[in-house]
Amino acid sequence: MSVKPQNKKSNDVTEQGKPFVDAEDRNGFDPAASLGEPGSFPFTRGPHRTMYRDRLWTMRQFAGFGSADDTNKRFKYLLDHGTTGLSTAFDLPTLMGRDSDDPLALGEVGRCGVAISSLADMRRLFDGIQLDKVSTSMTINAPAAILLAFYVCVGEEQDVSSEKLRGTLQNDILKEFHAQNEYVFPPVPSVGLVVDTIEYCTKHMPLWNTVSISGYHIREAGASAAQELAFTLADGMAYTEASMDRGLDVDDFAPRLSFFFDVHNDFFEEIAKLRAARRIWSRVAKDKFHAKNERSWLLRMHCQTAGVTLTEQQPTNNLIRVAYQALAGVLGGTQSLHTNSMDETLALPSERAAKLALRTQQILAHETEVTQTVDPLGGSYFVEKMTDEIEAKAEVIFAEIDSMGGVIKAIDRGYFRRSIAESAQASQKRIDSGEDKIVGVTDFVEEGTSEVDILQISQNTEDEQIASLKELKSSRDKSRHKQALEKLRDGARDGANLMPAIIEAAKADATVGEMMDTMKSVFGAYDGGPEW
Amino acid sequence: MVVTTQNPEEATGVSITTKQPPRILLAKIGLDGHDRGVKVLARSFRDAGIEVIYTGLWQTCESTVHAALQEDVDVIGVSLLSAAHMTVMPELLRYRNELGIDHIPVVLGGIVPDADHPKLKEMGIASVFNPGSSVDVIVKKICELAATRKTADYDSVQDEYNKGNALALSQLLTGVQRGELPDNWKAPTGKAKIVGVTGAPGVGKSSFIGKLAQILCDQGKQVAVIAIDPSSPITGGALLGDRLRMMSTKADSRFFVRSFSSGGGPGGLAPFAREAIDIVNGFGFDYILVETVGAGQADVGIRELTDLTLLLLMPDSGDAVQFSKAGIMEIAGSFVLNKCDLHGADATEAQLLSAVGTDRPIWKVSTIRDEGLEDVAKWLATQ
Ligand SMILES: Nc1nc2c(ncn2[C@@H]2O[C@H](COP(=O)(O)OP(=O)(O)OP(=O)(O)O)[C@@H](O)[C@H]2O)c(=O)[nH]1
Ligand SMILES: [Mg+2]
Numbered sequence: 001m002s003v004k005p006q007n008k009k010s011n012d013v014t015e016q017g018k019p020f021v022d023a024e025d026r027n028g029f030d031p032a033a034s035l036g037e038p039g040s041f042p043f044t045r046g047p048h049r050t051m052y053r054d055r056l057w058t059m060r061q062f063a064g065f066g067s068a069d070d071t072n073k074r075f076k077y078l079l080d081h082g083t084t085g086l087s088t089a090f091d092l093p094t095l096m097g098r099d100s101d102d103p104l105a106l107g108e109v110g111r112c113g114v115a116i117s118s119l120a121d122m123r124r125l126f127d128g129i130q131l132d133k134v135s136t137s138m139t140i141n142a143p144a145a146i147l148l149a150f151y152v153c154v155g156e157e158q159d160v161s162s163e164k165l166r167g168t169l170q171n172d173i174l175k176e177f178h179a180q181n182e183y184v185f186p187p188v189p190s191v192g193l194v195v196d197t198i199e200y201c202t203k204h205m206p207l208w209n210t211v212s213i214s215g216y217h218i219r220e221a222g223a224s225a226a227q228e229l230a231f232t233l234a235d236g237m238a239y240t241e242a243s244m245d246r247g248l249d250v251d252d253f254a255p256r257l258s259f260f261f262d263v264h265n266d267f268f269e270e271i272a273k274l275r276a277a278r279r280i281w282s283r284v285a286k287d288k289f290h291a292k293n294e295r296s297w298l299l300r301m302h303c304q305t306a307g308v309t310l311t312e313q314q315p316t317n318n319l320i321r322v323a324y325q326a327l328a329g330v331l332g333g334t335q336s337l338h339t340n341s342m343d344e345t346l347a348l349p350s351e352r353a354a355k356l357a358l359r360t361q362q363i364l365a366h367e368t369e370v371t372q373t374v375d376p377l378g379g380s381y382f383v384e385k386m387t388d389e390i391e392a393k394a395e396v397i398f399a400e401i402d403s404m405g406g407v408i409k410a411i412d413r414g415y416f417r418r419s420i421a422e423s424a425q426a427s428q429k430r431i432d433s434g435e436d437k438i439v440g441v442t443d444f445v446e447e448g449t450s451e452v453d454i455l456q457i458s459q460n461t462e463d464e465q466i467a468s469l470k471e472l473k474s475s476r477d478k479s480r481h482k483q484a485l486e487k488l489r490d491g492a493r494d495g496a497n498l499m500p501a502i503i504e505a506a507k508a509d510a511t512v513g514e515m516m517d518t519m520k521s522v523f524g525a526y527d528g529g530p531e532w
Numbered sequence: 533m534v535v536t537t538q539n540p541e542e543a544t545g546v547s548i549t550t551k552q553p554p555r556i557l558l559a560k561i562g563l564d565g566h567d568r569g570v571k572v573l574a575r576s577f578r579d580a581g582i583e584v585i586y587t588g589l590w591q592t593c594e595s596t597v598h599a600a601l602q603e604d605v606d607v608i609g610v611s612l613l614s615a616a617h618m619t620v621m622p623e624l625l626r627y628r629n630e631l632g633i634d635h636i637p638v639v640l641g642g643i644v645p646d647a648d649h650p651k652l653k654e655m656g657i658a659s660v661f662n663p664g665s666s667v668d669v670i671v672k673k674i675c676e677l678a679a680t681r682k683t684a685d686y687d688s689v690q691d692e693y694n695k696g697n698a699l700a701l702s703q704l705l706t707g708v709q710r711g712e713l714p715d716n717w718k719a720p721t722g723k724a725k726i727v728g729v730t731g732a733p734g735v736g737k738s739s740f741i742g743k744l745a746q747i748l749c750d751q752g753k754q755v756a757v758i759a760i761d762p763s764s765p766i767t768g769g770a771l772l773g774d775r776l777r778m779m780s781t782k783a784d785s786r787f788f789v790r791s792f793s794s795g796g797g798p799g800g801l802a803p804f805a806r807e808a809i810d811i812v813n814g815f816g817f818d819y820i821l822v823e824t825v826g827a828g829q830a831d832v833g834i835r836e837l838t839d840l841t842l843l844l845l846m847p848d849s850g851d852a853v854q855f856s857k858a859g860i861m862e863i864a865g866s867f868v869l870n871k872c873d874l875h876g877a878d879a880t881e882a883q884l885l886s887a888v889g890t891d892r893p894i895w896k897v898s899t900i901r902d903e904g905l906e907d908v909a910k911w912l913a914t915q
Contacts, residue, residue: 092563107619181565221568312664421571428572441664524901530734
């Protein structure tokens, strides 16, 4: 059934043996049911009626810098230049819920993002920045509830109540089990913690985007486009079900869920994937979860170009790859976009490379005129056929997951990891056999070294962080600290919503690592599941 | 044995002509969880006829090097995508040299800027691969490095073994696997309690052994594990994945783990399993835990080799019913119902009771939650 011209040996695109798709292949295609208008059910053509004509996508470039102070300076620079959205990248120890002085943090403190081990660090990160004036996105998962608590506390100290806080938490632990491996607890309590944040935000932080359900990392780990689509939406359904089981009304929280997709090389397939995502989600929200509010049906997405397609060889070629991928993201109707820097395979982005990545989006937005018509590919025989087909593939995968008893059961069986690893190896084999070509790597190879400058990071952050943690641990109120952690442990045992206890512990200067260890003592630690 | 891959379309095109499959330890050090590359490589290595021991995520330099010593691998492969290579690699080499295994070459894969390549070479890293490196090239390099391995001088290795040197133990195990040991050599008689651990794939044998061993070590016992995994029948390569469930970030000299591939041996056992157990036993361990592949009807060979066999089951697996018809139920000295944190544990226990009666103990444990293992350890001590 594949129309994908993956089979490069033949020119045929359809089963009938034609090199093109035409009306004959689209028998029974019903535009009203499959497409609707932009901004109306099932939203295939876009979540809004006017799309980029009224409002461009958000150009969100995510970057990380050593210490809280360094990042704070960077934030202020960005705010002075008109940015209102701050995007925070955390370092690996923080992402893993470990303090900067943890033995496993060796060499990684402040390296790929900012190191935050305590409320004190968070306070320094937002020093002099009014939290009711900005929107903050935080890319964090396993310890997301803790970082959210820190943010709430900093707001409180500034007299900004949590109702006014705006931002996004990635908070998508399921894809960590499938792909990115930044999990700590087993799946069930991990999802419980996500639901804690959803519940808390629904009651106290109505402007906050609670979960950014991410296919990006799944795809980067090797999944196919259809797998990325299906696994991500299945995760979205799992969070929705878990939240409804908690007693929440779907229309109270679903509008604050958003999605995050990869934009890979296969241009039309990627566009089809993004269009299919909106259609599937709107139907699921309406028919499966019986959401009444139209905003619950809307799938809002962020996209990022595919880091995994970038090559170390002839790195400037990456600019061109990123540009095509960015175009696919925009033709697919994304609400926000991150374009990768060309030097990423070598090191953290240099300033010049980061600027070129942003310029790529600006040229797309302001020069190409692709923004002037909503969903310009709507109705294309080929794109519509592909959209239908990738949807059908996703349905097959949903059925597979259902037959295993749902997402968590499928994780227990190693289904996601196995599927992703198999796809990754298959694609490696296509490259090794010469079937898939990579310009500058398998073909059109040039001798010689790379032509880009590389950003160097200072090693001092690690020592400074460790020293300030030591200071914090010796100066805090020990009995308050102890009590707060005990309360957190008891809450975990009793199955309570942990947000209030985490906020208390944050105020008692408990560190990220200490809170995670406390929860680990109840929840256990996850070892990666059966498939590796 | 000459290993050539059967299907050239699928294989990497490299054929291996060493007598034994090369053995490589693949490790990810630090907190970076990007394991796409290391997993693709692990599988490609297996398909190219290499034995791969993967340590899993979140290893330290210390734990990696200890694993390499115990597994007596030909090559250590480290995957690092966190850009911490200039901090981590010197540390790793320092540990390696301290342990006296500087003959094992170390290769590095990851995002490594060109400028760092010469520095890494100079400090003693044998090869550095980047994300764009082709699998063929990597496989070839690994095989070349493995081919430089020298056959041990088994006379002096035996002396060292008698003195209690763990590296010598490890080398003798390689000797027995490769059929290189002198015929007249026999391991001294040991005193270990030899416990078989068997059960269907994925019931948690390795995780259980890892936790049980920890408890025994904490009581001051010396514990060895022999873990036997199936090897790929086509290429002779194997992915040996038991060890990764038993890794801890700190190395402990009282705890020794060695992974073998079954080599298609009968009863899920490697053909040299008995000799290997004797060698480990003669070294002076208190317990030897032997993990074997699966537990089908034919896989009862483990009974011959052990003093006692534990059969692992899990809730809702249907095993209880299935096994009650097979010989495997008979060989078990005791039953361990693992994963009792999952739904259905009580029902499965009841099923099991009605199938096997009450003569042999049934332990309910949850490895993941550290529950119930102390009781098993206590009982083992009385056997
Ligand atoms: N829920 C739960 N999962 C467990 C428990 N013990 C092990 N597991 C999981 O079961 C899976 C398989 O564990 P292993 O220890 O590799 O099982 P095994 O029997 O050695 O597997 P093979 O060697 O492949 O046959 C892993 O994902 C473990 O996390 C437990 O007590 N509870
Ligand atoms: Mg095992």
